[in-house]
Amino acid sequence: MNITEDAISAAEQPARKNHPKGLYVLFAIEMWERFNYYGMRAILTYFMTQALLFKLDFALNLYGSYISLLYLTPLVGGYFADRFWGNKRSIFVGGLVMAIGELILFVCGTIYNSSPALSNILFFSGLGLMIAGNGFFKPNISTLVGQLYPKGDLRVDPAYTIFYMGINLGAFFGPIACGYVGNTGNPADFKWAFLVAGVGMIISLIVQRIYHNKLVRDPEGKILGLKPDDLVVDKLNKEASSHVKPPAPIWSNPVSTVIIMLVFAVISIGALYLDTQINYLFYLLGGSFLFIIILIFSDKNLTKEEKGRIWVMVIIAFFVVFFWGAYEQTGASLSVFADRQTNRHLWGDYVMPPAYFQSFNSAFIIIFAPILAWLWLKMGKKQPATPTKMGIGLLLLALGFLWIAYGVKDAAAKQVSMIWLTGLYLLHTLGELCLSPIGLSLFNKLSPLRFASLLMAVWFTGNAGGNKLAGVLSSLYPEGGKTTSFLGYQISSLHDFFMLFVFMGGAAGIILLLLSKKLQKMMHGIQ
Structure with missing residues (x-):
């Protein structure tokens, strides 16, 4: 890792071995939110x-659209936090809206049999609230992690890996808890999974409410996530001799907050439903990508170095699309594969719920994340550059997809051993640890502070494009012997289906490796 001139000197490093307590507060907030998200997913x-x-191809496409919008709305939440609410308020409001969304899905799961028309309305409404809330929650908590540390601190990369462990601790227990109560084989039990997920979101809100002001502070002791307006009001409150508080800005009062989130939720619900009719999201994602590039580069105060670093983030976000387009088959085609083509008998008559497979990746991350965090720190300047x-x-x-493609190629029986899906998740975990936490850290280090949340949202836009691609590709799943095609590539078996992702991921990886040195130069000393 190359250290810039303003980095912490080697003599200062020993005094800063421990991470600030605020990291573990953010860890807990994110862990419970991810428990909610991955449990429901x-x-x-x-x-x-x-x-x-729903028909399988429709359900898989809808799944991709939902996850895609989850990662697209941080563009709005990040921009709004930068300009109006700040990170702290945005995280709390977003989390509250998601908790309400889970409760609506609980009601949907309660009445789906007796009132199917109403349950469909509630289903799209619940997902829409999840999308809207996530847009305000997701980009803002990730941004705060790097702000806990002085600029150039060597602990930032390990901090993001620790934070990433919090994500995956929640992602490990969420599917197990929700799968245990909801994935029982009886459709009437799905409602309990939504309720358990909602409880997890409420716990996240409680943790933030209690500990944010106390512990989530920068190296100088200032509370992180406040807007300058909030800081001014706080100062006036302390200095004022009277008990009358200065009025809050109009966009920050409770009524405005409710109206803003209600409008945004309605837009999110409509956006999700509309994509089931005309499949417009790819165009919206492309337009959003161009809009944000134009918006940022319209800032005349950007230096040449800042522009180069922002272009690196744009290029990286493009390659991230291909990663998540394949990786996010986890909740789509691979969930179908786990349910229908995987032998889940463990002992006696016990059959493992297929939802449990979605905890495998998180379990591997919990095991390997600290190892890789230690390895990057141990290698120091000798470690590979981030694009590499x-x-x-x-x-x-x-x-990982090559492994499972081999496993199903000559399978005589309809169901195959769990070893193939398990091996895929192991390899995908190692790949994710080389890309996702490293990418979060890179975006934090490369971003000009005034665009911190918005550029973090660019990262999530790459996720959005990948998830929409994942939904489109998962709908090609060769169910019942049908033949599908993608850009002329014929898919008539599971082997053909999985090889599609081998070609896509392999080509993207090779191209990114070839571009690595060029991207390093554009980062101007930041690695």
Whole structure:
């Protein structure tokens, strides 16, 4: 890792071995939110096909659209936090809206049999609230992690890996808890999964409410996530001799907050439903990508170095699309594969719920994340540059699909051993650890502070494009012997289907490795 001139000197490093307590507060907030998200996601495809009785290709496409919008709305939430609410308020409001969304899905799961028309309305409404809330929650908490540390601190990369462990601790327990109560084989039980997920979101809100002001502070002791207006009001409150507080800005009062989030939720619901009719999201994503580039580069105060670094983030976000387009088959086609083509008998008559497979990746991350965090720190300046790590991550992703493609190629029986799906998740975990936490850290280091949340949202836009691509590609799943095609590539078997991702991930990884040195130069000393 190359250290810039304003980095912490080697003599200062020993005094800063421990991470600030605020990191563990953010860890807990994110962990419970991810418990909510991954717990619900683990049973979402099953709920659509087994309770709401959606056709498989429609359900998989809808799944991709939903996850895509989850990662697109941070563009709005990030921009709004930068300009109006700040990170702290945005995180809390977003989390509250997601908790309400889970409760609506609980009601949907309660009445789907007796009132199917109403349950469909509630289903799209619940997903829309999840999308809107996530847009304000997701980009803002990730941004705060890097702000806990002085500029150039060597602990930032390990901090993001620790934070990433929090994500995956929640992602490990969420599918198990929600799968245990909801993925029982009885569609009437899915509602309990939504309720358990909602409880997790409420716990996240409680943690933030209690500990944010106390512990989530920068190296100078100032509370992180406040807007300058909030700081001015706080100062006036302390200095004022009277008990009358200065009025809050109009966009910050409770009524305005409710109206803003209600409008945004309605737009999110409409955006999700509209994509089921005309499949417009790819065009919206492309337009959003161009809009944000134009918006940022219209700032005349950007230096040449800042522009180069922003272009690196744009290029990286493009390659991230291919990673997540394959990786996010986890909740789509791979969930179908786990349910229908995988032998889940463990002992006696016990059959493991298919939702449990979605905890495998997180379990591997919990095991390997600290090892890689230690390895990067141990290697110091000798470690691969960030673009190189991310190229390796794409190749490991392709290798995972090559593994499972080999496993199903000559399978005589309808169901195959769990070892093939388990091996895929292991390889995907190693690939993810080379790409996702490293990418979060890179975006934090490269971003000009005034665009910190918005550029973090660019990262999530790459996720959005990948997830929409994942939904489109998962709908090509060769169910019942049908033949599908993608850009002329014929898919008539599971082997053909999985090889599609081998080609896609492998090609993207090789190209990124070839571009690595050029991208390093454009980062101007930041690695």
